[in-house]
Amino acid sequence: MLFAALTIAVSGCSSSNEDPEPTVPGTQPGTQPGGTVEPGPGEGDEGGSGDPNAGNIGAALDGLLQDSWEEKTPVRYSDTIVYGECSFFPSSGGWDYTGGSVTIDLEPVYEAFLLTEEQFAEKIADGSITFAAYEPDGTIETRTTANGYGFWFDGDGYVTNHGQNSVIAVETSDFIGYSVMQYPGAVEEEHNYVVSLALLYDVEGVQYKAIVQLTAKVLGVVSADDFTVEGTVTQNINISKATGYDGESFFINAGEVCVILGVTENDFTNRLGRTTDIVPMNYDGSEGENTAGGDYGAWFDNMGTTDWGNGDLTFIEIDSSAPFYCGTGCHQSHVNKGDKVTMRLQYRDMTSMKACNVEIRASIVD
Secondary structure: OEEEEEEEEEOOOOOEEOOOOOOOOOEOOOOOOOOOOOEOOOOOOOOOOOOOOHHHHHHHHHOOOHHHHHOOOOEEEEOOOEEOOEEEOOOOOOOOOOOEEEEOOOHHHHHHOOOOHHHHHHHHHOOOEEEEEEOOOOOEEOOOOOOOEEEEEOOOOOEEOOOOOOOEEEEEOOOOEEEEEEOOOOOOOOEEEEEEEEEEEEEOOEEEEEEEEEEEEEOOOOOHHHOEEEEEEEEEEEEEOOOHHHOEEEEOOHHHHHHHHOOOHHHHHHOEOOOEEEEEEOOOOOEOOOOOOOOEEEEEOOOOOEOOOOOOOEEEEEOOOOOOEEEEEEOOOOOOOOOEEEEEEEEEEOOOOEEEEEEEEEEEEO
8 A cells, every 4th residue: 555644743823834845755754753764775865855853754654654664665755844833821720721722724735635625625524534643652543532523632642531631632623723722730831742633534545644743832931022012002091180090991992902912802801810911011111010909000100111109100900800991090299281101001812922012192181
């Protein structure tokens, strides 16, 4: 039997394709994770990829292609790889299964399987393409243990049932978007969990296999430098000196913020304090401190630094139940009509590591 195989290594939420190298006939899979792909008997290394990551391909194909070597059958493979990363914070336990998501480009799979996108969907629908878990020892496990096309894995990447041995789950409905979840309280901070999946397609004596490798990166303590700022929302407000601490209230433009972060307002609100956050920022881009009375917010001085004391001029306070509704006010003895203060907040989504800066430009009026 002839075998054709494609390895797709996905390590995150964003992904990119490298151009596939020419097919290499007679190439043996590697025998150690991270090792090199050695030429097959009688074959040189001409036509190889020269890619230092090629060993991952050999390791992934090791278990899948053993039967081909027993039959002394030539092996063909493409070393197209898709990279990315899915990151999230450990849950606090309970029913918090919050994780991340991965979207991959299946075009390399269509090409490797010699199918169009429409034909691929048809083969999935009629069961011609099988979805399975691919365990570290090369075992193909088709018994799903999560919802839909999904599996729970232990910390070493082996399939397990939902329960005390569970650590990471992966679920998909279309093989393009993958939901990665954590078992509450089971993951470790600053630890990477690697799980693999397989798409199997047999036709006319040729077996095609695509390996999808997902890496879930569990985060620890983060800082502003860890986030990608996707945009800035600016709003102008007036603060009356006469009202002082009583101040006024206003809404931050939730629509703009959420579009920039790629989330819905409800999603951001429901995850606030776990995988979304609001951080006061200093004028120099460093993280400030919550020096005000709300769950989120701060006092700001005339430079835009979070401050409480002789230099504080205006404040923002936000309650966790309404993250886009702000209370604001001023220190009457520190401000004068015409003063201007820029108050900065950063809205963050830790599942995507995206951030949106919000600048509130306040003018003091009577």
